[in-house]
Amino acid sequence: MSHIPSVPSHEKGTVMRIALLLLFLAGLTAPLWAQDDYARKRDEKLKENWLTQARWITDYDKARSVAKKTGKLIFTYFTRSYTY
Secondary structure (H helix, E strand, O other), rough: OOOOOOOHHHHHHHHHHHHHHHHHHHHHHHHHHHHHHHHHHHHHHHHHHHHHHOOOOOOOOHHHHHHHHOOOOOOOOOOOHHHH
16 A cells, blocks of 8 residues: 655645635636537527517516506516526
């Protein structure tokens, strides 16, 4: 069985900070490559008939204004189904 050398106690904090920095940087770069794919899937989903044929108001401020004028409630639908 091979022996793994131990890190001196005065260097453990530095090693931990470097490890955390690398994990943080990896977390930042992962979403970048996926954004184009998400945007493409979103655009495809927004072209589907059930969305294009309906009279949806996709601007929240405009929907609030119309709801106030007509005395109706706002139905909101949030999804990320285009990311599957």
